[in-house]
Amino acid sequence: MKFTHIIILSLLLLAVFTVAKRIPSHEVLPTPVLVHAVKNNPNKYIVENIWYGNGYEDDDKVTAILKCESPVVVNATSQPTVFGTRRVFFELTVPDGVGTVVCRRGIFDIDSFRFWVISFEPTK
Numbered sequence: 273m274k275f276t277h278i279i280i281l282s283l284l285l286l287a288v289f290t291v292a293k294r295i296p297s298h299e300v301l302p303t304p305v306l307v308h309a310v311k312n313n314p315n316k317y318i319v320e321n322i323w324y325g326n327g328y329e330d331d332d333k334v335t336a337i338l339k340c341e342s343p344v345v346v347n348a349t350s351q352p353t354v355f356g357t358r359r360v361f362f363e364l365t366v367p368d369g370v371g372t373v374v375c376r377r378g379i380f381d382i383d384s385f386r387f388w389v390i391s392f393e394p395t396k
C-alpha cells in the first residue's frame with residue numbers, strides 16, 4: 273500500500289469513528305432453531321424458535337412463522353405474540369419416509385419480512 277493510501281484509509285476510519293453516534297435502531301433477529309424429537313412419537317418434532325432484538329418494548333406485537341414443505345404439517349404456522357415472550361414452539365407432524373424436513377421460519381413485526389431456511393433429518 274502506498275503512503276497516500278494509508279493516509280486516506282486512516283482519514284476514512286477517523287471519519288467513521290468521530291462522526292458516529294449510536295442512535296436507537298429497530299431489529300428483530302432469530303437465534304438458530306432448536307429441534308426436539310418427541311419421546312415415544314417418532315412422527316412429532318418440536319421446533320423451538322427464539323428471538324432477540326433492539327428497539328422493541330416487551331409488549332410490541334410480533335409474529336413467529338414456520339412453514340414446512342409438504343407433507344410435513346405444522347400445528348400453527350403463524351403464531352402472533354409479543355416481543356417479550358422471546359420464544360414460541362411449533363409442533364411438526366412428519367410422516368414416515370420423509371428424508372429431509374425443510375422449513376422457512378421468520379419472526380417479524382410489521383416492517384420486516386425476512387425468512388430463514390432451516391432443515392433437519394428425522395431421526396427415523
Ligand SMILES: *[C@@H]1O[C@H](CO)[C@@H](O)[C@H](O)[C@H]1NC(C)=O
Pocket residue numbers: 318347348361362363
Ligand atoms: C403448537 O405446538 C406447540 C408445542 O406443542 C405449543 O407450544 C403451541 O401452543 C401449539 N400451538 C397451537 C396454536 O396449538
